[in-house]
Amino acid sequence: RQENASGNACQLFTELDIFNQQKWPKVYLKCENLQNTGSFKIRGVSTQFAAAKDHFATAGQDTADLQLVTMSAGNYGRSYAYAAKSLGLTATVLMPDTAPDNRARMLQSFGLQVERMPSALLMEGIKKHEEAGKVFMHPFDDINLIAGHASLGLEILEDVPEVDVIAVCC
Numbered sequence: 047r048q049e050n051a052s053g054n055a056c057q058l059f060t061e062l063d064i065f066n067q068q069k070w071p072k073v074y075l076k077c078e079n080l081q082n083t084g085s086f087k088i089r090g091v092s093t094q095f096a097a098a099k100d101h102f103a104t105a106g107q108d109t110a111d112l113q114l115v116t117m118s119a120g121n122y123g124r125s126y127a128y129a130a131k132s133l134g135l136t137a138t139v140l141m142p143d144t145a146p147d148n149r150a151r152m153l154q155s156f157g158l159q160v161e162r163m164p165s166a167l168l169m170e171g172i173k174k175h176e177e178a179g180k181v182f183m184h185p186f187d188d189i190n191l192i193a194g195h196a197s198l199g200l201e202i203l204e205d206v207p208e209v210d211v212i213a214v215c216c
Contacts, residue, residue, distance in 0.1 A: 074206055078198065086198055087125040091183075093194025095129050098181055114138070114183050115175035117168045119145030122185040127156035138180065140171045 078086040099109045116126050117140040130137035137158050141150055142165040150160045163171055172182050184191065202212060 074202075074209075076198065076202060083121070083125045083128045085121040085125070086195060087121045088128065089197050090188075090191035090194035091122065091125040091129045093197070094183055094188055094191040095133060095135075097190040098183065099133075102181070110134075112136075113180045115140065115172060115180040116183040116185055117141070117172060118185045119149050123149070123153055126183065126185075127153045127158050130158060131156045138175060140168050140175075142168065 081088050095114075098114070099112060102109050102112045112135055114126075114130060114135055114137040116123070116137070118126060119141045123139050123141070126137065126139065129135075138161060139153050139158050140161050140163060141153070143162045144165065145162070150162060153160050161171065176182055199212070202209060
């Protein structure tokens with residue numbers, strides 16, 4: 047047992063025996079860690095990329111010319127890299143210089159250009175890339191990204207319409 051910030055005890059289920067003692071009638075697991083990128087983030091990124099491609103095409107531009115830029119050192123960056131490579135898009139990730147080197151190498155392994163800089167300069171770096179014609183893919187504040195993430199909840203409700211509780215790890 048462990049106490050949270052408000053002093054309430056919460057049970058951590060680190061062993062199956064403890065989990066089974068709860069006497070819940072049914073428990074369903076949606077293992078988003080088994081996605082190609084290891085998290086649910088690919089859901090949002092794929093929706094975000096599709097919207098960017100549609101917008102580009104609607105503007106009469108060739109989607110093959112679409113160039114993207116984002117900022118990330120986490121799971122968003124990994125999903126962004128995976129999607130960009132899968133779609134054959136040119137993409138850049140701006141990363142805080144405090145991020146571990148292995149994160150930059152991992153993103154580069156997908157064929158992305160990685161630029162490291164102090165966190166305080168990330169938005170300035172994004173603006174420079176936008177001025178050069180790249181489309182900024184926001185790593186969290188984007189309605190298409192959020193809608194893609196929400197597809198997880200819709201799938202749960204389709205599979206288990208009478209669900210009582212959904213616990214989400216993010």
